[in-house]
Amino acid sequence: MTPESPGRKALPPLVGTLTHDNLRSALIKDARAVQLYTVFAQIAEIEGFPELARLMREIGEGEALVAAGHLDFLMSAGDPVSDAPLGETRSNIEALLAGLRPDADEVYPGMAATAHGEGFPDIASWFETLAHARRAQISRLQAGLSGTDRP
Numbered sequence: 001m002t003p004e005s006p007g008r009k010a011l012p013p014l015v016g017t018l019t020h021d022n023l024r025s026a027l028i029k030d031a032r033a034v035q036l037y038t039v040f041a042q043i044a045e046i047e048g049f050p051e052l053a054r055l056m057r058e059i060g061e062g063e064a065l066v067a068a069g070h071l072d073f074l075m076s077a078g079d080p081v082s083d084a085p086l087g088e089t090r091s092n093i094e095a096l097l098a099g100l101r102p103d104a105d106e107v108y109p110g111m112a113a114t115a116h117g118e119g120f121p122d123i124a125s126w127f128e129t130l131a132h133a134r135r136a137q138i139s140r141l142q143a144g145l146s147g148t149d150r151p
Helices: 018-046 050-077 089-117 121-148
Strands: none
Touching: 018 050, 089 121
16 A cells, blocks of 8 residues: 555655654665675675675665665655655656766766875776766766657
Protein backbone atom coordinates (compact mmCIF):
# COMPACT_ATOMS: atom_id res chain seq x y z
CA MET A 1 0.00 0.00 0.00
CA THR A 2 1.16 3.51 -0.74
CA PRO A 3 0.64 6.34 1.76
CA GLU A 4 -2.41 7.39 -0.31
CA SER A 5 -3.97 3.91 -0.32
CA PRO A 6 -7.45 3.50 1.20
CA GLY A 7 -7.28 2.24 4.76
CA ARG A 8 -3.89 3.77 5.46
CA LYS A 9 -3.54 6.81 7.67
CA ALA A 10 -2.12 9.86 5.87
CA LEU A 11 1.49 10.52 6.78
CA PRO A 12 2.63 13.90 8.10
CA PRO A 13 4.84 16.05 5.85
CA LEU A 14 8.41 14.74 5.87
CA VAL A 15 10.31 17.94 5.02
CA GLY A 16 11.82 19.65 8.03
CA THR A 17 11.60 16.65 10.35
CA LEU A 18 14.42 14.76 12.02
CA THR A 19 13.23 11.69 10.11
CA HIS A 20 13.86 13.60 6.86
CA ASP A 21 17.38 14.48 8.05
CA ASN A 22 17.96 10.86 9.08
CA LEU A 23 16.84 9.54 5.69
CA ARG A 24 19.10 12.02 3.90
CA SER A 25 22.07 11.01 6.08
CA ALA A 26 21.34 7.32 5.61
CA LEU A 27 21.11 7.73 1.83
CA ILE A 28 24.48 9.50 1.72
CA LYS A 29 26.07 6.84 3.95
CA ASP A 30 24.70 3.89 2.01
CA ALA A 31 25.35 5.39 -1.43
CA ARG A 32 28.95 5.96 -0.32
CA ALA A 33 29.15 2.34 0.82
CA VAL A 34 28.01 1.15 -2.63
CA GLN A 35 30.88 3.05 -4.23
CA LEU A 36 33.43 1.76 -1.74
CA TYR A 37 32.33 -1.86 -2.14
CA THR A 38 32.49 -1.50 -5.93
CA VAL A 39 35.99 0.01 -5.96
CA PHE A 40 37.32 -2.33 -3.28
CA ALA A 41 35.93 -5.34 -5.17
CA GLN A 42 37.84 -4.22 -8.27
CA ILE A 43 41.04 -3.96 -6.22
CA ALA A 44 40.49 -7.40 -4.68
CA GLU A 45 39.93 -8.85 -8.16
CA ILE A 46 43.16 -7.29 -9.45
CA GLU A 47 45.07 -8.56 -6.41
CA GLY A 48 43.85 -12.12 -7.03
CA PHE A 49 41.08 -12.46 -4.47
CA PRO A 50 38.05 -13.32 -6.64
CA GLU A 51 35.95 -14.69 -3.77
CA LEU A 52 36.46 -11.54 -1.70
CA ALA A 53 35.67 -9.46 -4.79
CA ARG A 54 32.44 -11.44 -5.29
CA LEU A 55 31.53 -10.99 -1.62
CA MET A 56 32.11 -7.23 -1.77
CA ARG A 57 30.06 -6.93 -4.96
CA GLU A 58 27.24 -8.91 -3.35
CA ILE A 59 27.24 -6.74 -0.23
CA GLY A 60 27.46 -3.62 -2.42
CA GLU A 61 24.37 -4.71 -4.35
CA GLY A 62 22.53 -5.08 -1.05
CA GLU A 63 23.64 -1.59 -0.03
CA ALA A 64 22.34 -0.27 -3.36
CA LEU A 65 18.92 -1.72 -2.52
CA VAL A 66 19.04 -0.10 0.91
CA ALA A 67 19.93 3.27 -0.66
CA ALA A 68 17.03 2.84 -3.10
CA GLY A 69 14.73 2.25 -0.15
CA HIS A 70 15.86 5.49 1.49
CA LEU A 71 15.30 7.34 -1.78
CA ASP A 72 11.85 5.82 -2.15
CA PHE A 73 10.81 7.42 1.14
CA LEU A 74 12.50 10.69 0.17
CA MET A 75 10.67 10.97 -3.16
CA SER A 76 7.80 12.88 -1.56
CA ALA A 77 10.22 15.34 0.06
CA GLY A 78 12.28 16.10 -3.04
CA ASP A 79 15.90 15.59 -3.97
CA PRO A 80 18.04 15.17 -0.86
CA VAL A 81 20.64 17.62 -2.18
CA SER A 82 18.75 20.25 -4.19
CA ASP A 83 15.24 19.79 -2.74
CA ALA A 84 13.98 19.74 -6.35
CA PRO A 85 10.77 17.74 -6.82
CA LEU A 86 11.13 14.03 -7.63
CA GLY A 87 8.83 11.40 -9.05
CA GLU A 88 8.24 11.47 -12.77
CA THR A 89 11.10 11.21 -15.25
CA ARG A 90 11.03 14.91 -16.22
CA SER A 91 11.22 15.97 -12.55
CA ASN A 92 13.95 13.42 -11.87
CA ILE A 93 16.08 14.74 -14.75
CA GLU A 94 15.53 18.32 -13.59
CA ALA A 95 16.66 17.29 -10.09
CA LEU A 96 19.77 15.67 -11.55
CA LEU A 97 20.50 18.86 -13.49
CA ALA A 98 20.03 20.95 -10.34
CA GLY A 99 22.67 18.80 -8.64
CA LEU A 100 25.09 18.75 -11.57
CA ARG A 101 25.14 22.46 -12.39
CA PRO A 102 26.83 23.59 -9.15
CA ASP A 103 29.42 20.81 -9.55
CA ALA A 104 30.21 21.91 -13.10
CA ASP A 105 30.14 25.67 -12.50
CA GLU A 106 31.39 26.13 -8.94
CA VAL A 107 32.30 23.07 -6.89
CA TYR A 108 34.85 21.31 -9.13
CA PRO A 109 36.35 24.53 -10.55
CA GLY A 110 36.78 25.78 -6.96
CA MET A 111 38.37 22.52 -5.91
CA ALA A 112 40.69 22.72 -8.92
CA ALA A 113 41.73 26.27 -8.00
CA THR A 114 42.44 25.17 -4.42
CA ALA A 115 44.48 22.18 -5.59
CA HIS A 116 46.48 24.41 -7.96
CA GLY A 117 47.05 26.92 -5.16
CA GLU A 118 48.27 24.21 -2.81
CA GLY A 119 50.65 22.74 -5.38
CA PHE A 120 48.70 19.66 -6.53
CA PRO A 121 48.50 20.07 -10.33
CA ASP A 122 47.48 16.44 -10.98
CA ILE A 123 44.57 16.69 -8.54
CA ALA A 124 43.62 20.07 -10.00
CA SER A 125 43.56 18.51 -13.46
CA TRP A 126 41.36 15.70 -12.10
CA PHE A 127 38.84 18.23 -10.73
CA GLU A 128 38.92 20.17 -14.02
CA THR A 129 38.21 16.92 -15.88
CA LEU A 130 35.28 16.24 -13.56
CA ALA A 131 33.85 19.73 -14.18
CA HIS A 132 34.08 19.07 -17.92
CA ALA A 133 32.43 15.65 -17.48
CA ARG A 134 29.59 17.23 -15.48
CA ARG A 135 29.01 19.77 -18.26
CA ALA A 136 28.85 16.90 -20.77
CA GLN A 137 26.35 15.07 -18.54
CA ILE A 138 24.26 18.24 -18.31
CA SER A 139 24.19 18.55 -22.10
CA ARG A 140 23.15 14.93 -22.53
CA LEU A 141 20.41 15.16 -19.89
CA GLN A 142 19.08 18.44 -21.33
CA ALA A 143 18.89 16.78 -24.74
CA GLY A 144 17.03 13.88 -23.13
CA LEU A 145 14.50 16.24 -21.56
CA SER A 146 13.01 16.95 -24.98
CA GLY A 147 12.01 13.28 -25.13
CA THR A 148 9.87 13.68 -22.01
CA ASP A 149 7.50 16.22 -23.60
CA ARG A 150 4.10 14.64 -24.08
CA PRO A 151 1.81 15.81 -26.91
